[in-house]
Amino acid sequence: MKPQPTKPTAPQRLLSLDALRGFDMFFIMGFAGLVVALCKLRPGSFADWMSAQMGHAAWDGFFHHDTIFPLFLFIAGISFPFSLAKQREKGVRERSIYTKVIRRGLTLVALGLVYNGLFNLDFATLRLPSVLGRIGLAWMFAAMLFIRFGIRTRIALAAVILVGYGLLLQFVAAPDAAGAGPLTEAGNIVGYIDRTIMPAHLYGNRGFDPEGLLSTLPAIVTAMLGMFTGEFVRRSEEQISGSRKALRMAAGAALLLVLALCLDPLQPVNKKLWTPAFVFAAGAYSLGMFALFYYIIDVRQWRRWSYFFQVIGLNSITIYMVQRIVRVSYTSEFFFGGLGSKFSPEVASVIFSAGYITVCWLLLWFLDRKKIYLKV
Structure with missing residues (x-):
């Protein structure tokens, strides 16, 4: 009697995702400031x-x-194929999945409004676009496309979005900025749409918002690139080893970089416009970094070093909001101000920056020990 093939085991949680998310958030948790402070100690090119x-x-x-x-x-985006597979294995209805996706997206939009100062109650000038809002909307639409369509259709849709958006940027200038080029800050169509719809609710009241409405379209493709990656990683074919998956992802990152370099002379890499070249450049970096973390942590099982970043990654939204709501710098100065006063201003800046990171990380470590996570 032939032995029955064993059912593939459900994929374990990708620790590399938590670590990479933590590494990403580490820079806005104070590490960028620490790097700048250290550079001032040894000025030079x-x-x-x-x-x-x-x-x-x-x-x-x-x-x-x-x-x-x-x-x-x-x-x-990477996380969603795993989450969707688990929900479908549990028999969750498609309607409930869609509801959960929409609820998560709109919750992030709401948190973005809180971050922008919703509780100041200055509704006349409250900035409506936000980083969290863009993440919520871009991820939400990408997730709905993932649920509804197969991979070939989604690839075609991603291409249509990028080509259409790129052509619109290139050839349609803002009607209210005569003489300004379509790819300039004053003359781009992205800013014009935002100025027309919500003129008093943009970043810094400058008439342009880097997280505006139209530029959310290519951001959807960024989320879709993550979902393509997650879909690839969770494939159950046993013949594709983890090492080979990492290698293929590295090759994919190289291809995205080539596309970015080819597009840049035609339409520059620009984060504020989220140009197609930026989508490919950021996608190359993101895919390359994930391939590296995936190979080191999930394939080679070298994990001990990653705990520092996992603590941050598991509560990334928490620390993002905490830094806006709570004066962490006050706590850092309370504990490290005395030590900093004993040194030069340049060294003191390093001490304060390191102290800020320490306070943030210890808070997240405490929450992790208590299994407290802000999940959206």
Whole structure:
């Protein structure tokens, strides 16, 4: 009698995802400030370059800090194929899945409004777009496409979105900015739409918002790239080893980088417009970093070092909101102000930055020990 083939076991939680999410959030949890403070201790060309990487490109360009937002969205995309598979295995109805997706997306939009100052009750000038809002909307629409369509249709839809958005940017200028080029901050159609719909609710009241309505479209593709990746990783074919998956993802990252480099001369990499070249550049970085973390943590099982980042990644939304609501700098100064006062201002800045990170991390460590997580 032939032995029956064993049913593939359900995939375990990808610890690399938590670690990579934590690594991503680490930069906005104070590490970027620490890097800048350290660079001031030894000024020079390399220090200037490194400090610049801890900020955003003024318009066109691609600095490390420009990777943080799309990487977080990409990671959210990776998680969804696993989450959807679990729900379907439990027999959850499609209608309930859609409801949960929409609820999560709108909850992130609401948290974005809270982050922007909802409780100031200044509704006349409250900024409506937000980082969390874009993550919520882009992920929500990408998730609904994932539920509804097969991979070939989704690839075609992603291509249509990028081509259509790119052509719109390239050839349609803002009607209210005569003489300004369509790819400039004053002349792009993205800003014009936001100025028309919500003129008093944009970032800094400058007439342009980097998280505006139209540029959410290519952000959906960023989330879709993450879902393509998650779909690939969770495939049950036993003949595809973890090492081979990591290698294929690295090759995919290289391909995305080539696409970004080819598009950049035609339509520059620009985070604020979320241009197609930016989608590919950020996708290359995100996929490459995930391939690296996946190989080290989930394939090679070298995990001990990653605990520091996992603690952050498991409560990423928590620390993002806490830094907005709570004066963490006050706590850091309370504990580390005395030590900092004994040194020069440059060294004191390093101590305060390290203390800020320490306070944030210990809070997240405490929450992790108590199994307290803010889940949306």
